[in-house]
Amino acid sequence: MGPWEGPIPADERYDPELLAEGDRRNVMDAYRYWRREAVVADLDTRRHExxxxxxxxxxxxxxxxxxxxxxxxxxxxxxxxxxxxxxxxxxxxxxxxxxxxxxxxxxxxxxxxxxxxxxxxxxxxxxxxxxxxxxxxxxxxxxxxxxxxxxxxxxxxxxxxxxxxxxxxxxxxxxxxxxxxxxxxxxxxxxxxxxxxxx
The missing domain is CATH 3.40.1280.10 (SPOUT methyltransferase, trefoil knot domain)
Known part of the structure; x- marks a missing residue:
């Protein structure tokens, strides 16, 4: 996905560099533009046993x-x-x-x-x-x-x-x-x- 369009999110989960340059990573859309650490932290709440x-x-x-x-x-x-x-x-x-x-x-x-x-x-x-x-x-x-x-x-x-x-x-x-x-x-x-x- 290309650079973020519209107002820049204030949420600290978002990565300023990805917002500015676009997100081409192999991640679900829900995690687009998120920092890697934020993705891992969210996954940690969803991991199985x-x-x-x-x-x-x-x-x-x-x-x-x-x-x-x-x-x-x-x-x-x-x-x-x-x-x-x-x-x-x-x-x-x-x-x-x-x-x-x-x-x-x-x-x-x-x-x-x-x-x-x-x-x-x-x-x-x-x-x-x-x-x-x-x-x-x-x-x-x-x-x-x-x-x-x-x-x-x-x-x-x-x-x-x-x-x-x-x-x-x-x-x-x-x-x-x-x-x-x-x-x-x-x-x-x-x-x-x-x-x-x-x-």
């Missing part, structure tokens, strides 16, 4: 997509487990508005979940998993996703309170990690979110 964790032991390129989807569904936070650095391209700058935390290893993530009273839900199509479609995700939880090829690590599976898989009907062995994350997050939204708060 689930966290998302992605194991980053092989520099997975899907992490950006997971962050963007977590932002769309207002996840409480995204945890990058393992390598601190990750490919931000797929996030489409949404990481500026989404809380992204680093956990050095799975043990640290599990300790965080225990401290916060979060159930750990690992997502993998391995033996012992229950179908997502036939179970109810806990309201307060952290959804754990593994690397594209290897899936969730053995340590994460063993530490999980619940192991779920997504029902598949085609020839492929697995679903893309970024897509799987979106499916599971949307399942949480379908079960627990107040849809009157959706855009």
């Amino acid at each position: 689930f966290h998302v964790a992605v194991e980053n032991f092989q520099h997975d390129h899907n992490i950006g997509t997971v962050v963007r989807t977590a932002n769309a569904f207002a996840a409480k936070a995204v945890h990058i487990v393992g390598r601190r650095r990750w490919n931000r391209r797929g996030a489409m700058v949404t990481d500026r508005y989404q809380h992204v935390l680093h956990q050095p290893d799975v043990a640290a993530l599990l300790a965080f979940a225990a401290d916060q009273g979060l159930s750990v839900v690992a997502v993998d199509n391995t033996a012992g998993s229950v179908r997502l479609e036939e179970t109810a995700l806990p309201r307060r939880c952290v959804l754990v996703f593994g690397h594209e090829g290897a899936g969730v690590s053995a340590e994460a599976r063993e530490g999980a309170d619940l192991l779920v898989s997504i029902a598949q009907f085609g020839s492929t062995r697995s679903i893309n990690a970024g897509v799987a994350a979106g499916i599971v997050m949307h399942d949480w939204i379908s079960r627990h979110a107040d849809l009157s708060n959706a855009w």
Whole structure:
């Protein structure tokens, strides 16, 4: 959107530079011309009770997509487990508005979940998993996703309170990690979110 037209708002949430030069960011219209900090503060009043964790032991390129989807569904936070650095391209700058935390290893993530009273839900199509479609995700939880090829690590599976898989009907062995994350997050939204708060 171009420069603001009309009287300049006095509301401190608005960014004088964006008002003067226009707002070309990938944000909802309700947040146009707002300062980044104001957007984050408002989102913090709307975030849901689930966290998302992605194991980053092989520099997975899907992490950006997971962050963007977590932002769309207002996840409480995204945890990058393992390598601190990750490919931000797929996030489409949404990481500026989404809380992204680093956990050095799975043990640290599990300790965080225990401290916060979060159930750990690992997502993998391995033996012992229950179908997502036939179970109810806990309201307060952290959804754990593994690397594209290897899936969730053995340590994460063993530490999980619940192991779920997504029902598949085609020839492929697995679903893309970024897509799987979106499916599971949307399942949480379908079960627990107040849809009157959706855009």
